[in-house]
Amino acid sequence: MILGATGAVGSQVLDQARKDRRFETIVAPTRRSLAAPGKVHNPVIPFDLPLPQANWWAVDAVICCLGTTLRQAGSKPAFYRVDHDLVLACAEQARAAGARVFVLNSALGANPMSRNFYLRTKGEVESAVARMGFERVVLARPSLIDAKREDNRPAEKLGLMASRLLAPVIPKRYRPVSAEAIAATLLRELTGGCGVITLESEQII
Incomplete structure (x- = not known):
């Protein structure tokens, strides 16, 4: 299952997964219909709480790329509802239906004790999923995501421009990471040993 399949990273995960022979069926619930023929099952749902009960939650593994921004959400409570409540509700549905693996696209600096609201939210989600x-459970923490986006994010664009110019002197952990590289890493991490694995940005290749 791919959650957030219309986003910058999620769409890359979907594209790469469709070409991967390891996967018999890909479930990608979205708010709007995807142009994704073949082995992709695309339930179109409101994607809000409460989530629908459906047999398509019964998957082996989940890659979660759900997320918004404070600007898009409009308020901290609205942001928390998506990046925390909705993510955990999806995880709970999939786990109850038998999913064994959960791979989460989180954020660099995620920490449930952070004073930064965004990073604290991401950290709380990581901790809850791990339990x-x-x-x-794989927690991937990319730095700035280098990708073409449909929505306008001026602050992120400025950050990416500065990071690209300063890349030679910026530690690898803080350099922008392409959406393609993140997607490839998330798919690769579906298999491996048991436990909770954290991947920092420099490990996303």
């Missing part, structure tokens, strides 16, 4: 009983 849900999945056999394997």
Whole structure:
């Protein structure tokens, strides 16, 4: 299952997964219909709480790329509802239906004790998912995501421009990471040993 399949990273995960022979069926619930023929099952749902009960939650593994921004959400409570409540509700549905693996696209600096609201939210989600009983949990923490986006994010664009110019002197952990590289890493991390694995930005290649 791919959650957030219309986003910058999620769309890359979907594109790469469709070409991967390891996957028999890909479930990608979205708010709007995807142009994704073949082995992609695309339930179109409101994607809000409460989530619908459906048999398509029964998957082996989940890659979660759900997320918004404070600007898009309009308020901290609205942001928290998406990046925390909705993510955890999806994880709970999939786990109850038998999913064994959960791979989360989180953020550099995620920490439930952070004073930064965004990073604290991401950290709280990481901690909650890690306690849900999945056999394997992977927490990927990319730095700035280098990708073409449909929405306008001026601050992010400025950050990416500065990071590209200063890349030779910026530590690898803080350099922008392409959406393609993140997607490839998330898909690769679906398999491996049991436990909770954290991937910092420099490990996303």
